[in-house]
Amino acid sequence: MRRAVTIEPHNIQIDATPPPSPASDEIAVRVECVGICGSDMHIYSGHHPTATFPRVQGHEVSATIESLGSNVAGTFVAGERVVIDPLVPCGACYACRIGRSNTCPTLKVIGAHRDGFLQEAIAVPAGNVHPAGTLSADEAVLTEPASVGLQAVRRGVVAAGEQVVIIGAGPIGLCTALAAIDAQARVLMIDTVPSRLDLAMSIGAERTILADSPQLDADILDWTDGDGPPVIIDCVGHPAVIRQCCRLVAPAGRVVIVGLSDKEVSLPIVDFTYKEMTIVGSRASAKLFPESVNLIERHREAYSRLITHRFPLGETGAALEFAIANPSAASKVIVEID
Template sequence: MAVQIVSPGRVDVIEKAMPRIQNEDEVLIKVQMVGVCGSDMHIYHGQSPVATYPRIIGHEMVGEVVEIGPNVNQLVPGDKVVMEPIQWCGACYACQSGRRNVCVHLQVYGVHRDGAYQEYMVLPERIVHKVDRRLAWHEAVLVEPFTIGAQANWRGEVRAGDTVFILGAGPIGLCALQVAKMTGATCIVSDLSDAKLAYACSLGADHLLNPGKVDVEAEIQEITDGLGPNVTIDAACTVHTFEQAVRVTSVAGRVVVLGLTAAPSQIAQLDITKKELTVVGSRLQTDKFPTVIEWFNTGRIKADTFATHRFPIEEIERAFAFIESHPNEIRKVLLEIGCSMRKGSVDGHGIPLTR
């Protein structure tokens, strides 16, 4: 069974042949859970500038190794694993510079290649990472989103003592928040949802701003004694938030942009040149899986309450509809694929199942 976006707006639950190991360095994985990402929704609506159709989507995956090829050395059947959802050429300028996440020939699972919304996957060992078996499925599935938060902090060169402004308390903003707090930064978070801001507070956010209720830029000036944040991470990814990020960031500061929208923003050169800002994009991740997995394995990442709702894979359309109709009630929605649970139940970690 698999979920395929046939064309924008059309999703089918299909049956497909069991995948088989074809190369000696591959592993067969039984997928257990997959996270629903905003980029999956964009592909469903035809709003992704990079996706191709038809496509089995999904890139936030946790599963169990069931078979290995003869040249696989680091994994064995029974290992709990997550997927680094990219393939790269290794020869282009980006790859030679250690930036394979922006490889000229980049292929992303769930975008350019079929992804994890399916019961079984065959993947090369180099993009399969083992996690501690003690991690619950609904925690381990969050490793990939946290690598995105870690990348955003790395691109922004977040350091202890910095003031970091995060626009958007969605999943990636919350991941970036936890990483910044571990680094020793003071964090300001803005979002239109008081519920999401309350959760950000529980994760350590120092200042909470709702743009619908306060003048965000004035509040930031007061919080930072007129300097502005040293690093601004735009996890809301709108034309307006990008413009605001450039305006509010301090002299010699860094602006991190995660959005993929093609809509242009109006930003004066003066705002960048006068303050000598560094404005950088942040896409996917660069070698962040080992570090993030260590954070998860040692309990430094608080992920047990991150996922709020689950749906069985065959109810994918209902899951999409729920996400769009209850934006303030969800943080992360998961699809159960290999995991089976009773209808209407609550699992041992207290996560309600929407069935």
């Protein structure tokens, strides 16, 4: 079977290995589609803090069942389409014990810390495998980013009718918008790229603002009748954006930080006390894959708009180079394995 191995930064080679056979608690699957994510670009560029080489990348996948380990026989039917949660937590630490295994300090991510889905077949822990419901291979590959958006909306305790500002209209920002819309919230999106904001409107955002608009603060206050938004979700991870979130959020509001960065941010202490704002982080997702499949089933057409480009497995390197070089043209780039 063929696989795309990242040998070193900016160098992917296609090689061949024997197909995997599942251990007793594993399931072997045949990969259909793999989504390219921002973290894949970081690994490929050599900027990921904990990934090592050589590595088969890819953590967003749709697949079909090939064979089942002896302890999990009968849980799935051969050929059934599935989605796979890429997080492998320890299961024993404090975070894992209270159901927040996505923050496990020894978390292993398939595609970053162990080989991922950019190959024709793979064996994974059975507990990570979930039915894909009625989703197509294209729709199912969006389950992981959809779950990240769902986690962000849950962390922000977004309620029906609430006005939510989302900064960053890349795939994760758009998935966050769709999860908020599904929760019957009203969504305003901010980005630096006009075409991304067009995509945001096409999936149901109520309003958009260009990030460099001099009217930005005034427009947001106007949209919320002078209150400021009760919830702001950062999907950028830049210090200036975090400060913007804390400045704009309504008193007693919530700020959710999804964007990832190794930078530091300074904030006026008075906003913590006077505003009593709640600031929470949101990382990947915890046990949300079944709900995420249902979420995509309710909004198939909108999620499908996120996929803008496709490459075959043999051109995985080109797919990553393209995604890195074209952040405004490319939303979700997928690699088709067959």
